[in-house]
Amino acid sequence: MEAIKYNLPSRLNESVLDVIVENSMVSIVDSFGRIEYVNESFCSLLESNASELLGETLELLKSPRHIELVYKNLWKSIKSRQKWNGILSTKTSSGKSITLDTIIVPIKTDNYWSYVIKYKDITLHYNENVKLLERDNKSQTFLENMPLHIFSITKYGKILDANKKICNIEIVDVIGTYVYDHINPSCYEVLKNNIDIVFKDKIPKQFEFFDFDENERKTFYSSIISPVFNNLGVVVTATICFHEITDYKGLSEDLQYKEAKYRSIYKSLNVGINVVADDKGKIREWNKGAKLAFGYSETEILGRPITVLTSKKYREPNIKELIIAIRKIKENQDADIIEIQCLRKNGEEFPVEFTLNRLRVNGETMYCALMIDITKRKSLEIKLNQKRKDLEQFLYRSAHDLRAPFSSAQGLVNLLKEENNKEQAEVIIEMLSTTINTGKALSNNLSEASMISAKNYEDTYINFHKTTNDVIENLSDHENFKFIDFKIDIDVQQPFKSKPELINSIFQNLIENAVKYSKEPSENHTPIIDIAVKYRNEELMIVISDNGIGIKKQCIKNIFDLYYKSCDKDVSGSGLGLYIVKSIVESFDGNIKVNSDFNNGACFKIHLPQLK
Template sequence: MLLNEASDAIYWVNHKGLITYANPSAQILFGYEEVELKDKSISDLIVSKTDLFSTFSSNIIEEKGVVIQQEFVRKDNSTFYGEMSVRLFDDGSHQAIIRDITKGVIEQRLLLDRERKFKILVENAFDIIIVLSSDFKIKFISPAIKKMLGYEIDSVLGENSNKFIEFRDRVMIKEVLKNHGITYAINDLKLIHKNGQIIHCEVNAVNFLNDPLINGIIVNCHDISKRIQTENELINTNYELDSFVYKVSHDLKAPLRSMLGLINLSQKENTEDTVKLYLDMMVRSIHNMDIFIKDLTQFSRNSRMEVIKESIDFKELITKIENNLKYDDNARFISFERNISQQSLFYSDPNRVETIVSNLLSNAYKYHRFDSNNPYINVKIEVSETAACIVIKDNGSGIADEYHNKIFQMFFRASEKSQGSGLGLYIVKSAIDKLEGTITLHSIPDKESTFTVEIPNLLTR
């Protein structure tokens, strides 16, 4: 009998769902002897335990035959997947041919699982993954395009990728067309954000145009903008450090050399008045060195210390600074005026705020003109729930327009007559930046200067 020699499993079931015949292949597939299968309910061999006839659905009734996929259970309780070709007869019985497709089903499920995981990885990746055609049009792009460049996926599909690459970098991506299957790395490809901002990317691209499955250029773009910014900041920091070391060594040596020269001269003099003059000059050199060291200390403290949030009373602060400065040379000739309005609590870093105001007031005293009829320094402070506005105005020597963008640079001196270390306003600007504030200058040479400082109130932060 041909059915007995068939390689596929074949069985008949009567209208009650009981097996009336199972060929040797069916016996082997299910692991039963022929006598064990005879009169066994077909539902006992189905994992879902549902009525097989309802599983066949109405298609069998209408077409009298259908092919379905079903999970079966063997005698040893192991399972397998079978593709069933089923034919239903008028008396309610049916015949089925079963082919074991377990290996194919498992492979298909593994493939679907891999595809699902790959889709999750692509959709949640921080990098942009792109597939380009041979003319560089975008065939596929991952959702990271929205986060990195601000575009929706639908708005870029079909667009030429050059539209999103900075003009000078477009030639780089064309190199990938030269060889199939070779990975090209571009260390810094500049992409254009929707808002016009340049985004620095590290790019890996592989040409798979000859691959019938992919038929495209696969490009992976990793945002390195923060790294580039950090590298640039490091370069600037190293430059500033080199300049700092040079200037510090020079400015520390100058007063020491001056004192050594004065000591040598004093040793050669016999008159008391001349020696006293040299001693006074040495005292001034020591005083200048002390100021310079103090500025270095402030610079170091501002660079490394975290922002400390404490309550600040500006009336107390200004009184303290005024008392410290009133003994400076010529301070008694300058009228000091204050107008402080503080109706709400103000929180910030007290040491940095004191450094800012103290340095600005010290400069106002130091660079005043005494040929004016009424030399003055005016301090006006208004405090709100969001910020403190500090305005320091004087009718001193003023600052020329060409120096307005330079006075906050490290060691900058507007002229040879400038006193101090050249660090004061640099420290002021650095401290304001730490507090996320702003400083502006309005000045008329030989007439007046006004510094306006705004510092955020950290009360609610």
């Protein structure tokens, strides 16, 4: 580079400058825009001569005060001694418009600034461009104003060009998508078939179809697809044109409105699952409820066989049921409501109640399947059945266990009648009293158990100190009581609301058990019962543990069962206590767990959520 520069002045002599000046248009103006120099070719462009121009302001540059933005920029640039380049227009002496690509370079000679201006006449180009743009604009407006949508598409329906935007999607964004993306799935088939024909038979095809707009209004279209050939006569693309002809279809406004209304209702129904299938079993309509229940979108499911919706495991019996239903319908009988197992897109199964109706539309037979998801009802049925069994068991066991003390009492009375020995009679009477007490305790427990389901308890704030102390005091008559060391730790900072009678019942049963199953005190054993109540994060935790005789491993799983009695014969019980506790905890949506080592005590942990 240095070398070239070095040589430059020697080459750039007068004659070179002459050549440059001769072959381009140049002028020089002073800092006010007055012409100091013009060359010959510039003069001839302006249809003027040098003597007329010299000393005058160069019209082309206007004045620095001119308000048009281009001139402001121009003057701002050159006044700050920067080169400016841009397109400027002016008129020749004869009034002809010319457009010039202009470069202005400020130069400084002898402390005096002037501007060298070089021009290039681009009038011809410029005018052509303007014309071109105008034409383009015109054809664009023409295309846009067409009442038709026209696309250039491939045989797969990919859009290569479009005449105007559709549904507020700009043309550039439409290009590259597929025609199928812009119509309802219900029209796929008719469209695809016609496109195939055009590409195969190489002839234009005209057809009509209907679609539904965003307001579910039925819209009719007339459509023409014509093939576009290349030089070899091969169909490379097709031009497809859609023309809305709803208004010419002679449908009354009223009818259209009605249809749109019913369609909206059908589509938006999300309670019932509504599927319409044709006589081949292919799905033709799909509502919101169906989408919610099965997880398939309309696009995914239309055209697929209705059997994909049924559980694979039960498909055969399901199909049998369907065939029976269809036969019944064909014989003009009402099809029964049947229960079938359905399959979600994600593989989950769920039961539905299924009814089938036949529709006749334009001579076509369709079947409308109405389904109702009965998962909840089913699970409730199962729960109810379990409850019913529980209740039967409860009644049976209660009746039996209530009889037992009466039978014993009757036996004792029989003996008493025969007994002549007074001492023996007293023994029997003592037993009678025990038996009666057992019966009483049992009937008390029974009424306690029946309380759980009763709803008429008020929720109040529980005073756990009082509850615990009351329970302990009630147990003070028990023979083991006086040896036991109770450790109570109640940490309930915020109020806990619940049903006091039931909470009391939990404490009563658990603490009573802990007392009943305590071990006799000895030199190295003090019976201890720990009662801890904690309330944290909206959850109450009750822990009642003891160091008593504990529970045998094989019994632990049964201890909450109805009428399950301890294996230990020395301790009497109704077999209801822990059943009651568990039932209460479950009625509060809580849980109860037990840990025990035989001979090492037991620990019951209860979690109760705050009532909502």
